[in-house]
Amino acid sequence: MARTAGLLSTLLFHKPYGVLSQFSPEEGSRWGCLADYIQVPDVYAAGRLDADSEGLLLLTSHGRLQQRLTDPAFGHWRRYWVQVEGEAHHQPEALRQLEQGIVIQQRRTLPARVKVIADPPVGERNPPIRQRLTIPTSWLELELREGRNRQVRRMTAAVGLPTLRLVRVAMDLMDGQPPLNLDGLAPGTWRYVNTAEERRLQELLQQAKASPGRGGRAGGGKSGRAGGGG
DSSP states (O other): OOOOOOSSSEEEEOOOOBEEEEEEEEOTTBOOGGGGOOOOTTTTEEOOOOOOOOOEEEEEEHHHHHHHHOOOOOOOOOOEEEEEESSSOOOOHHHHHHHHHHTTEEEEOOOOOOEOOOOSSSOOOOOOOOOTTTSEEEEEEEEOOOTTTTTTHHHHTTTTTEEEEEEEEOOOSSSSSSSSOOOOTTTTTTOOHHHHHHHHHHHHHHHHTSSTTTOSOOOOOGGGOOOOOO
């Protein structure tokens, strides 16, 4: 895997189901960890996904970049494909609540973007989702600017659309260019950022330097516990 120069080590990973967003396993846990897939030293996740979620993780050795991407003050949109229990297209009020923000854990979520989509181009999950024959499922595309603990699942459950499967597919760098995404990455694979992506990330760092008081590592460290929403 060819590496670009200049931004230390920064890579994109398609996290499979059943993998923690950290490099050390948890004692007694049935979940795997990032070390099972990535052997790059001193990189940490910029935002986390729960073990039962899938999709895009950006990992970097640059603490200021990690901070820039995870601080909700900067409002980086993260896009999720969410398979839910129920027919979401028949519940416009539930979609409206998700868009406007709802109270979970005694705090209102930021306004979101949400729409019903056709079955997206994702393969079957291993293991398959729990599905009841008498209850249909549907898919949402949900975009958030914050990453609270299990936020997507808490939000959809609160409006009567429990999440069955959650895949993060993109992260917007808010620079007017296409978001970083999973294109070309099968589950369990990763790549270093390319030259164009690195240049865009460098520009984010220049913006971060101009923002006093926002430096340092974003609470990730080896556990990668910065917020992700998944």
